[in-house]
Amino acid sequence: xxxxxxxxxxxxxxxxxxxxxxxxxxxxxxxxxxxxxxxxxxxxxxxxxxxxxxxxxxxxxxxxxxxxxxxxxxxxxxxxxxxxxxxxxxxxxxxxxxxxxxxxxxxx
Amino acid sequence: xxxxxxxxxxxxxxxxxxxxxxxxxxxxxxxxxxxxxxxxxxxxxxxxxxxxxxxxxxxxxxxxxxxxxxxxxxxxxxxxxxxxxxxxxxxxxxxxxxxxx
Numbered sequence: 001x002x003x004x005x006x007x008x009x010x011x012x013x014x015x016x017x018x019x020x021x022x023x024x025x026x027x028x029x030x031x032x033x034x035x036x037x038x039x040x041x042x043x044x045x046x047x048x049x050x051x052x053x054x055x056x057x058x059x060x061x062x063x064x065x066x067x068x069x070x071x072x073x074x075x076x077x078x079x080x081x082x083x084x085x086x087x088x089x090x091x092x093x094x095x096x097x098x099x100x101x102x103x104x105x106x107x108x
Numbered sequence: 109x110x111x112x113x114x115x116x117x118x119x120x121x122x123x124x125x126x127x128x129x130x131x132x133x134x135x136x137x138x139x140x141x142x143x144x145x146x147x148x149x150x151x152x153x154x155x156x157x158x159x160x161x162x163x164x165x166x167x168x169x170x171x172x173x174x175x176x177x178x179x180x181x182x183x184x185x186x187x188x189x190x191x192x193x194x195x196x197x198x199x200x201x202x203x204x205x206x207x208x209x
Contacts, residue, residue, distance in 0.1 A: 009112075012153075016123055017123065020127055023143065029135075029138050032142060040145075047116075047156075051156055070166075071156065071169060074156065074169065085187070088188070089138055089186075091187070092188070092191040093136075
């Protein structure tokens with residue numbers, strides 16, 4: 001169970017890294033939102049699931065199960081709240097007429 | 109396993125620094141808001157990891173939950189506040205001051 005938790009945590013860190021690279025490298029506000037809105041959500045969910053699994057590796061006592069349930073509550077809350085926040089920010093940008101990025105035409 | 113958690117938390121701190129770079133130089137206000145939201149998500153994860161490092165996870169998980177709630181509410185409030193405002197665009201304030209002078 002500990003190895004499975006480590007694999008889940010490393011996968012989550014990979015998603016966090018890709019989300020941060022997308023936040024730094026993408027050319028536009030909407031594309032940055034696309035990168036960080038999904039990568040952060042999935043990364044947080046994977047890392048918290050890994051922590052909840054790691055918490056149970058000593059055995060299934062009542063305290064350990066309660067702490068794991070609390071971790072999964074945080075994961076569920078982030079899984080619901082983060083896309084909602086992303087949607088709200090994108091709507092604010094769309095109402096302010098922020099221009100989407102377009103590829104420049106190459107002159108031949 | 110604790111040293112593994114410490115390394116993961118250090119790497120997440122590095123990612124927080126990288127996201128803060130976008131928050132400082134971001135052209136529009138919305139870029140800064142996304143950056144702060146991403147930093148808040150990473151901070152929630154770092155707090156949960158700290159609970160497992162110090163073996164006080166029942167206390168640190170409450171702090172992480174409160175931080176996740178505050179991060180969500182702050183992002184929603186900032187998005188509502190900057191809706192339909194022209195000051196969201198880069199250099200808007202500068203142009204306005206130049207017009208005044």
